Amino acid sequence: MRSMFSASLPFLLIAAHSCMVWKLVGLMFNTAYPAMVVLSESMAPAFQRGDVIVISNWAHRVEAGDIPVLWFEGHPLPMVHRAVEVLHDGKGKQLVMTKGDNNDHTDVALYPPGQTYVYRDQIIGLVRAYVPYVGWLSILSSEIPWLKQVIILGLLIVMLLQTIRKGDSHVGDSQHLRQLTILH
C-alpha cells in the first residue's frame, strides 16, 4: 500500500510542478493563458496547427500589426488574428479591427452580434513568442478520443510495475538480513 503511494509520487510531483510553473508564468506575463496551441490555419503561413504561441498581456495599447488573442464572453475558444486597425472613438476607447493573415476579409462577421470592433478588455494578450510543432500532443489528445485514456492507462501500468519491483526488492532485503543475522 505504502509502496503504491510512493510509486505514484513522481507523477504527482510532475503534475504539481507543471501547475506551479504554469501559474507563475501566467503571473509573469499578466495573463491567465500564457501559452496556447494554434488550432486553425487562419494565420498561415505564420502559424500552423500544432504550434505553440506565448502570450503576454502587459501592453495596454494595441498597435496595428500586433497579434492579439481575442476571447469573447461565452465563446469556447479564442481567436488569434492580426490587428489591422486601431482607432479611437471620441471617448478615448480603443477600437480594434482584426483580420487573419490567411483570410480575405476582416473578422467583423465573427464578432458578437452588434459589435463592429473589438475592445481592449476582450483581448487576453498579444502574441510575443513562438515555438513550432510542440503543441501536437495537446491537439492529438483532444481530437483522438481514446488517446488521453491510453496515456493515463500507460502511466498506471508503469506505476504498478514499479510497485511490484519495489515489493520484490523488499523481499530480497529481508532475506539478506536474515542471512546476515544467522552468520553472526
Add this chain to the structure above:
Amino acid sequence: MYNSLTRIQNVFGFFTTVAFVVAALIAASDFTAPRTPSATIKTTNVQVVKGRPHYYSTKKEEYAIIRFSLDADLSSLFTWNTKQLFVYVTAEWPVAPAGADNMNQTNKAVIWDAIITSPSSDHLSNLGPASLKKLRKSAAGKTIDPSRGKLSLKNQKPKYQITHPTGRIAETDDVKLHVNYNVQPWVGILTWNQAFDLGRWKKMAGGVSKAFALPALKKKDGEATAKKSR
C-alpha cells in the same frame, strides 16, 4: 537499481533538456544578426469616396483610398531563423483631443500588407502549385534569400480602404504613411520595427511619408460602393 524503464525516462528527460537548450540558443541567435532596414514611401494619389462596408449594408461611410510608391530594403531581416516577414503600410493620424483621455493617441489603419516567406517556409505559403513552383525556383536552392526583402512598388493600389468608426474620414489633417514589419521566427520572440536602436538592430531609416491631408469627398453623380471589403 537501473532497469529499462529508468533508462527510457533518463533518455527522454535528456532529450527534452537538449531540445529546450537548442531552441533557446536559436532564439538568442536572432540578437547577434545586425538589422539595417530602410525604406522611402510617398503617396501618389489620395481620394475619399462614399461607400458601404459590404454589399448588403445600409450604412453609408466615407472611405479613403491612398495610392503610394514604396522602395524598401528589408534584406537584413532575413536570417536562418526567419520564417516569414510581414510587411505592412499603415496610415496614421492623431486623434482629435476632445478631452484628457485623448492626449497623444494615434489612429492607425493598415492600407497594404504583404507576406514574404523565407525559402525554408515556402511550402507553408498559401499559393497554388504553379506560383509555388515559381517561388521555389526564385530562391535557386538557397536556404536564406535576403533579396526577397527588397521591395519596389510604383503607384501601388492599396489593399484596404480605410474609414473611421464615426463614418467620417474626409478632410482629416496630418496623415502620414508608415512602413512597418513583423519578423516571424522559426523559434523565438516575434519582433516588430522598433522606434530606437537596440544593440545590432538599427531602427528603420526613413519609412515615414510626408504629412498629407485627406481631401474632401469626391463629387460624383452616382455613388460608388467600396468594392473591396477589407
